[in-house]
Amino acid sequence: LEAAQEASVIKLVNEIILEAVNERASDIHVEPYEHHMAIRYRIDGVLQEAPVPPQMHRFAAAIISRIKILANLNIAERRIPQDGRIKFNVGGRQIDVRVSVIPMLFGEGVVMRLLDKANVLFTLPQLGMDERSFGLFKGLIDRPHGIFLVTGPTGAGKTTTLYAALNAIVGPGLKVLTVEDPVEYNLTGVNQIPVNAAVGMTFEKGLRAILRHDPDVVMIGEIRDLETASAAIQAALTGHLVLSTLHTNDAASAPMRLIDMGVEPFLISSTMIGSMAQRLVRRICPKCKTDYEPDRAHLPHDLVLAPGDKLWRGTGCPNCRNTGYRGRSGLYELMVMSDAISEKIIERAPSYQIVAVAKQGGLRLLREDGWDKVRRGLTTPDEVVLCTAG
Incomplete structure (x- = not known):
């Protein structure tokens, strides 16, 4: 028995x-x-x-x-x-x-x-960026040095984006090293180092060690403190491309978070090449997707639709466990550094002022990317509101 x-x-x-x-x-x-x-x-x-x-x-x-x-x-x-x-x-x-x-x-x-691995997309085209953001992002990760930060809450797909970036740039002519906590997936051609707090192997220690390994590109799983931030800045100043993540709600808050940690604004403005906020929204299930005439009185006020525009939703089927959704797609807010943004950082201006300057340079907010995906029938207004609230 x-x-x-x-x-x-x-x-x-x-x-x-x-x-x-x-x-x-x-x-x-x-x-x-x-x-x-x-x-x-x-x-x-x-x-x-x-x-x-x-x-x-x-x-x-x-x-x-x-x-x-x-x-x-x-x-x-x-x-x-x-x-x-x-x-x-x-x-x-x-x-x-x-x-x-x-x-x-x-x-x-x-x-x-x-x-x-079969369920995770590690190629840039599959991340779901719009054409303009995709081109800008590709240009940023092809740069020889500087810091690029991906921001968002836990579970927003930040690591997946960085892995896709590394896969896009890895090759025989580049030495690519990462420090991660933990290493989630092993990437071919990338030297990955796990953080081990039990023996004192921190992000900062790992980063300082790998700079002696003659890297071209360095990925740090997350910048959590001043020590790691300082080491990342130092790496960028000495001619390395540094990719990392931060927990901030939008792209414009990334430099401010580094300042809050204690990094000098002039160091941020001279090393940071851009930042990108992201979220994941559920995609409408393709098997039970239907269009409908929305009640405009109940739509979010900033969702702009042309007269006669329809929206889509999933009615629920076995393919999506009756949720109406299957799979996820990213929403992206990509801020490329400019002289005007650098000036604002040096002034320690609040993030809303950085957003205003960045919008003049073409910044598209997370919510705007979300509405674009709603109009294209990829997701629903509810999902965008849920992911961009607060």
Whole structure:
């Protein structure tokens, strides 16, 4: 009986991961409650419940133990958080699973992050930029030196954009190095270094070390503090192209965030070549996409439509789990550095003044890119409002 139970638990865990992969989930949440166990998948950025049979609650501890065994974690330790990795093979595809286990009130909670290369787009044309932004972005990452920053909240696709940029520029004539926390995907031809805080290997330490490896292009996973920011500025001043990310809401706030960290404005204005804010919106499902005549009174006031313009939405079908959406696309706000913007940075002007100057130079805001994608039938007004609120 015990062997049969063990076999069924092994099968169950495999099925949970397999279903998540087939549904294109980015994360699996296994959540213990007093009288039941919940399993949820994050699909296209939104958590969705998976049906869980009532008897599964009895196997909750065994399911968690099985996941911990796969991730090489200590199954006897239930008092402290643990992190591990699982390599999972699905139909010849290697899926990398990052596992986080945390003790909770009614048992251990698990979140598994699925890293599936087949589901991630690492080429520039597939990011979904408009033609003008695409051309400007390509020009910026082809520059020999300077700092370019991608900004946005967690889960906005910043790392994917940087990986696509590295894939576009990597070649036998360039040495490309990255410092990441953690390394999410291995890129061919790129030397990637994982941050390891436990042994004191920080972004700043890694960056200073790789500058001795004669790089042409450096990617830093995230600029979190003055030390890393200073090292990045130094790298740009000494003739390297530096790509990194920041947590700011818009492109114009990136230089201000560096100033807030303690970087001198003149250093930012002399090294920064541009910044790009981004968000991910869900795409309308192509299988159940229908057009409709919108009630203009209920549309956002800044969404401009011509008379007779229709909008699109998904009615819901098995292809999109009845959500009306399948897959995601980026919204982009690309600010290219200019003399006028540099002057504003040196004056420590607030970001709204930088936006005003940048708009005179052709800056298109996230929301404007969103409305363009709404008019083209790629996404819905609700998605754009949700992603650009605040």
